[in-house]
Amino acid sequence: MAGSPESLSGQDVGSFAYLTIKDRIPQILTKAIDTLHRHKSEFFEKHGEEGTEAEKKAISLLSKLRNELQTDKPITPLVEKFVDMDIWNRYLEYQQSLMNEGDGKPRWFYSPWLFVECYMYRRIHEAVMQSPPINDFDVFQESKEQNFFESQDSIIALCSYLQELKRTVEELDEVQLKNEFFKFLQVALWGNKCDLSLSGGTSSSQKSNLMNSLEDLKPLILVNHMDHLWSLLSKCKKTRENAPIRVDIVLDNSGFELITDLVLADFLLASNLATKIHFYGKTIPWFVSDTTKHDFNWLIEQVKHSDDKWMSKSGADWEDHIKMGRWIYHDHIFWTLPHEYCAMSQVAPDLYAELQKADLILFKGDLNYRKLTGDRKWAFTIPFHQALKGFHPAPLCSVRTLKAEVQVGLQPGQGEELAASEPGWLTTGKYGVLQFDG
Numbered sequence: 001m002a003g004s005p006e007s008l009s010g011q012d013v014g015s016f017a018y019l020t021i022k023d024r025i026p027q028i029l030t031k032a033i034d035t036l037h038r039h040k041s042e043f044f045e046k047h048g049e050e051g052t053e054a055e056k057k058a059i060s061l062l063s064k065l066r067n068e069l070q071t072d073k074p075i076t077p078l079v080e081k082f083v084d085m086d087i088w089n090r091y092l093e094y095q096q097s098l099m100n101e102g103d104g105k106p107r108w109f110y111s112p113w114l115f116v117e118c119y120m121y122r123r124i125h126e127a128v129m130q131s132p133p134i135n136d137f138d139v140f141q142e143s144k145e146q147n148f149f150e151s152q153d154s155i156i157a158l159c160s161y162l163q164e165l166k167r168t169v170e171e172l173d174e175v176q177l178k179n180e181f182f183k184f185l186q187v188a189l190w191g192n193k194c195d196l197s198l199s200g201g202t203s204s205s206q207k208s209n210l211m212n213s214l215e216d217l218k219p220l221i222l223v224n225h226m227d228h229l230w231s232l233l234s235k236c237k238k239t240r241e242n243a244p245i246r247v248d249i250v251l252d253n254s255g256f257e258l259i260t261d262l263v264l265a266d267f268l269l270a271s272n273l274a275t276k277i278h279f280y281g282k283t284i285p286w287f288v289s290d291t292t293k294h295d296f297n298w299l300i301e302q303v304k305h306s307d308d309k310w311m312s313k314s315g316a317d318w319e320d321h322i323k324m325g326r327w328i329y330h331d332h333i334f335w336t337l338p339h340e341y342c343a344m345s346q347v348a349p350d351l352y353a354e355l356q357k358a359d360l361i362l363f364k365g366d367l368n369y370r371k372l373t374g375d376r377k378w379a380f381t382i383p384f385h386q387a388l389k390g391f392h393p394a395p396l397c398s399v400r401t402l403k404a405e406v407q408v409g410l411q412p413g414q415g416e417e418l419a420a421s422e423p424g425w426l427t428t429g430k431y432g433v434l435q436f437d438g
């Protein structure tokens, strides 16, 4: 689009995009193949010989995919009928129309990184779909569950904090309430460190009590707009009387990060800073650890059945929020398309209209940030509003730790200073932003 900088891409040898396509993505594919292999006997027990054949088929399709990627073959259209197949194939044609080099076909190391990385996860899904009767198998489920179990102590600490606070929340004055709001926001931010695609699918759980680390982590928040969020929601609370206040959360990773989001969502209701929370998850397994509807329900069920009394109380409360319609979970295929969010009003007008009903939208995680900003080579000082290119369904805030080479809205010199002292500042997940566009 005119006026926008180039997309990040694997063309830039040595860039994070290049290294992801070269190393991380093949590693993730290899792990998915291993996972299928390890479940061989389970498939046989469930489906007999047909299960074994399906496992072999899925593995061969994934091996073929890995080979296409590693030899930088042209990106081919999807073949298995699914709700989004036509949209994907049209997008492929659009990418092809942008090509003016080589054989004119989009390729792994040439096309925009955002596109090829999304395509890879969509092809994993296609490989599984093409292998009935194991076509509903989530190759990442095990790692998501492992992340949850390995973070047990931190989850107990958060749930205990939440439950203690809920008992006295009515007695808090404005300043105290604001401080608690800030704590839960920061917990949800640092929860985003725990994604499994950056680590190539190996465990990345939370071992310590995050609440105790917030002060030490604060200097690592490069853009901190928590005050804007407080002003917005506390004003709604004061002026709305009995009308609903709606916060939408576009979820990212399951496991520990999802716990931090649910704890924040529960606090928002308990403090009357919101009366309804809408969650958005992924329709298909995505970027290893992203939350699907199954993950969302599974996690709440696990929390509810915990032996820890505060954890199980939290799980029961969360189930009640869902039953009573205070928490609403939405699925939409748009979240697993490769489009930048500025295209949402055209590609998914129904979703855009839904988001417009929110008083505030929180976008969790790095991939959402890449899609908000189009995953482009913006200068660090370009205003966030400009990088959104007209995407503004409602006031929104990105809650993200930095894991890709795109960052906007910094102070002059801030990016350069960080780059000089810490070369990996954009990609290690050490730094974070709570970046608002009102």
Ligand SMILES: O=P(O)(O)OC[C@H]1O[C@](O)(CO)[C@@H](O)[C@@H]1O
Residues within 6 Å of the ligand: 020, 024, 117, 192, 195, 196, 197, 198, 252, 253, 287, 364, 365, 366, 367, 368, 370, 401, 403, 404
């Ligand atoms: O779960 P998050 O925060 O969206 O992070 C996923 C990030 O990890 C990566 O897959 C690392 O390769 C990035 O492409 C992506 O932005």
Ligand SMILES: [Mn+2]
Residues within 6 Å of the ligand: 195, 252, 253, 287, 289, 290, 365, 367
């Ligand atoms: Mn993710």
